[in-house]
Amino acid sequence: MTKFLISIVGPTAIGKTALSIKLAQHFETEIISADSRQFFKEMHIGTAAPTQEEIATVKHHFIHHKSIQDNYNVGAFEKDALQCLETLFKTKNVVVLVGGSGLYVDAVTKGLDDFPEVDSNIRETLNTDLETKGLPYLQEQLKQLDITSYKTIAIDNPHRVIRALEICIGTGKPYSSFLNKEKVTRNFKTITIGLTADRPIIYNRINQRVDMMMQAGLLKEVESLLPYQHLNALKTVGYKELFNYLNGECDLDFAISEIKKNTRRFAKRQLTWFKKDDSILWFDYLVDFEVVIESVESKIH
Structure with a gap:
């Protein structure tokens, strides 16, 4: 029996987590996260990681399984994710992959590109x-x-x-x-679903999410990580801007506006990355779930 990986991609704040949970429930399966910022257990609010309630609904893998002090990269993730898939496919015909980190999604679905050693x-x-x-x-x-x-x-x-x-x-x-040399073949088939919206809607959702993160205590989270601001994992949107504020380099309003601006830029790059793949089935973020299921089922059968 052919095994299927349903990969859900799209810009940040578009609703990938909610859709992944619905799909996992429908297929009675589990979720692999390919969001490189959600790997770190010290980073909750600023990475928009699934909530405890969401994780209790469906089993997730690769959420908060590493520390910011660990040296974890895309090569290690590819190896770990493939091992996890091998185990899951022993009892399941479908597994869900979700994440906005294009490089990490591609590592699982297509394999990493081969780079020469350099000095x-x-x-x-x-x-x-x-x-x-x-x-x-x-x-x-x-x-x-x-x-x-x-x-x-x-x-x-x-x-x-x-x-x-x-x-x-x-x-x-x-x-x-x-990049994009001949990719390795996987022993599963990938069906990739993309969620999108008009740019003003995406940007508005991002701005609202940042405001919600601030209300949820993002500043306090970043403050607790101040001693570790030099670590690579923390040189990321939502953290670096608030470090600047805490270090007295700007005021809080400016830091928040920078988080919004940098997240919008990130979303633009995510779309550029994913639009290169013409096998993605794109849906509007408000699409009816039944329409998505119908498309996925037709691909499987």
């Missing part, structure tokens, strides 16, 4: 440049060397920018030229 000194130099010249300097460098990556990767994430740059510099070829 570790390059990364050290780039890290020094980040400290002394700032992220905009590195972003501009990437723009010159690989405009495709500049437009598609998480450009506000220093880790991703440095990764792309070290490949560009170390090989003399664009980072993007190593």
Whole structure:
């Protein structure tokens, strides 16, 4: 019997979690999270992780299973997620994957791209440049060397920018030229569902969600993580802006407006990433659940 992975993608704050739970309940199965920020147990509010009630409804994997102090990357996640799928498929014909981290979703569904080894000194130099010249300097460098990556990767994430740059510099070829080579074959079929909306609606939902996060105590959460602000896991939207406020670099209103702006930019990049995949079945975020089920069932049968 063919096994199916139903992957749910789309921009942040569009309603992926709610749909994933409905689908998992319908197929009496479990959910694998491919949201790279929700892996960390110290980050609850700012990552919009599923609530305790949601987790109690359906079993989730890869939610708060790591600490911000752990060195966990997409390669390790691919290995762990495939092992988890192997176990789940012994008793289930369908498993649900959900997440807005395109790279992590692709790692599970298509396999990671093969990158050549490059001189570790390059990364050290780039890290020094980040400290002394700032992220905009590195972003501009990437723009010159690989405009495709500049437009598609998480450009506000220093880790991703440095990764792309070290490949560009170390090989003399664009980072993007190593992407989308022949992918590995998986022993399951993937059906990918995308949720979307008109851009003003997406942006409005993001703004509302940030306000709700602040009301839920995001500032207090970030304050408790202040001693760890140097860790890579925390150099992310919703945390870095409030660290700036707590460090006296801006006022709170400005920090909140920056979270909204940076989250909107992130959503734009997510859509750019997912729109490259023409196998995705796109639905409006208000779609009736029965319509989604009908599409999925027709693909399965």
